[in-house]
Amino acid sequence: FIDDEQDGKDTSRHVKGFISCNNTEYGIALHVSPSQIDVFIDDEFQSWLQVHQYGPDAISELVSSASSCDDIFQQLLSLIKKGTMATSITMNPTSTILPSSAIVPIAKELESIGWDHITNINATFSSFNLVCTDSHGENHVCCVKLNASYPTSSPSCSVALPIPFDIKWTHGSSLLDIYSLFRTAVSSCEILWNDMREVYAKLRVLDPATFEHSSTQLRLALHSSVSLHAILDPSTPRHRPQLQFLGPDQHVDSILETCSTYEWDTSLSLFCNLTGICGTSLISTSESTMQQADGENLLCGVCYSYTLEGKIPTEMCTNIPCSRRFHTTCLVEWLRCLPESRQSFNTLYGTCPYCESNITVEVSPISST
Numbered sequence: 001f002i003d004d005e006q007d008g009k010d011t012s013r014h015v016k017g018f019i020s021c022n023n024t025e026y027g028i029a030l031h032v033s034p035s036q037i038d039v040f041i042d043d044e045f046q047s048w049l050q051v052h053q054y055g056p057d058a059i060s061e062l063v064s065s066a067s068s069c070d071d072i073f074q075q076l077l078s079l080i081k082k083g084t085m086a087t088s089i090t091m092n093p094t095s096t097i098l099p100s101s102a103i104v105p106i107a108k109e110l111e112s113i114g115w116d117h118i119t120n121i122n123a124t125f126s127s128f129n130l131v132c133t134d135s136h137g138e139n140h141v142c143c144v145k146l147n148a149s150y151p152t153s154s155p156s157c158s159v160a161l162p163i164p165f166d167i168k169w170t171h172g173s174s175l176l177d178i179y180s181l182f183r184t185a186v187s188s189c190e191i192l193w194n195d196m197r198e199v200y201a202k203l204r205v206l207d208p209a210t211f212e213h214s215s216t217q218l219r220l221a222l223h224s225s226v227s228l229h230a231i232l233d234p235s236t237p238r239h240r241p242q243l244q245f246l247g248p249d250q251h252v253d254s255i256l257e258t259c260s261t262y263e264w265d266t267s268l269s270l271f272c273n274l275t276g277i278c279g280t281s282l283i284s285t286s287e288s289t290m291q292q293a294d295g296e297n298l299l300c301g302v303c304y305s306y307t308l309e310g311k312i313p314t315e316m317c318t319n320i321p322c323s324r325r326f327h328t329t330c331l332v333e334w335l336r337c338l339p340e341s342r343q344s345f346n347t348l349y350g351t352c353p354y355c356e357s358n359i360t361v362e363v364s365p366i367s368s369t
Helices: 042-049 058-064 069-090 100-113 175-188 190-202 249-261 270-281 291-295 329-335
Strands: 002-006 013-021 024-032 039-040 127-133 139-145 156-159 205-207 217-222 226-231 242-246 340-344 347-351 356-360
Touching: 002 347, 013 069, 024 042, 039 042, 039 058, 039 069, 058 069, 100 175, 127 175, 139 175, 139 242, 156 175, 175 190, 190 217, 217 270, 226 249, 226 270, 242 249, 249 270, 329 347, 329 356
Parallel strands: none
Antiparallel strands: 002 013, 013 024, 024 039, 127 139, 139 156, 205 217, 217 226, 226 242, 340 347, 347 356
8 A cells, every 4th residue: 555645835745555475575765856756765675676686776776767656666666577487487496506607608609509509598597508400490408507617518408309409518618619519400300300200291100109309219100000119310311211021921031022122212211112112011091990990909908008118919719810919918917817728847828819719928037035
């Protein structure tokens, strides 16, 4: 509230009151005369100004630009809110407190990069993100953290790229050098990413389920309960990757025959070369639901997922019409629940959960104590 008192002997005016912010009240008094406005603040407000490193002229500069008493109170309230918000960020225990002398040089370095390429900068300038856009229009982020000894010591950077991002920090290195290195790294991955985007758009990918910029591996679904695991080298993305086919032997063997004679063409995309090897065995995203259901046979027949704790279904029913796949742990738990299952040494014998044909699985030996 504001309490006005009028002095009857002259035209001066006294205005007293307080500003409340974050459950704290700051007392303020104004002495208004025709020639000037004097501001008096209580000890609480004085202490707040010192903690937030406002100079002795902060209040007088604010008053000189105000047009009325109400304007002064509004500007003081804005000052308190802004300072309190900045402090809540600065006092974050995860933030590094840089020397005040380092703030201005860091700001100039960031300005040389361009403020439109920087996001999530904190109040201490010790943490921020560098952003660059690839030719596909997707943004890539380099998270940068500075320590108290910057620029003597190297910043720490984290990126989601399929290649190592190593910084060679020397005397004279700058944040602009990091950004240039980051842009070069992103550019070097473009061929790999474009090829992987094409694969995700045209083929049934089991794992990772969605395109990931940091991934260099793919698991593709093929017909006849076969899957393909491809490991790519991001430094030579158009070269032949490591290929591993999993599935019934008679179906895998026919694909391997084609694979052994196929000449990989580095001028073609990953999709084109895989099509040359696998042909119509690949399950495309344009196929009907009934045709894509063939790929569902690659999921675990117990938990109905593809990956479980980072592992894929490697156990398979040997009955060809069934050929259902299972995670080892899922099949072991299933068989141990069946009263007719039996174990001999490290092999568990039972029946397939789907076709009830005989099925076996190796179990981990129990260590003796």
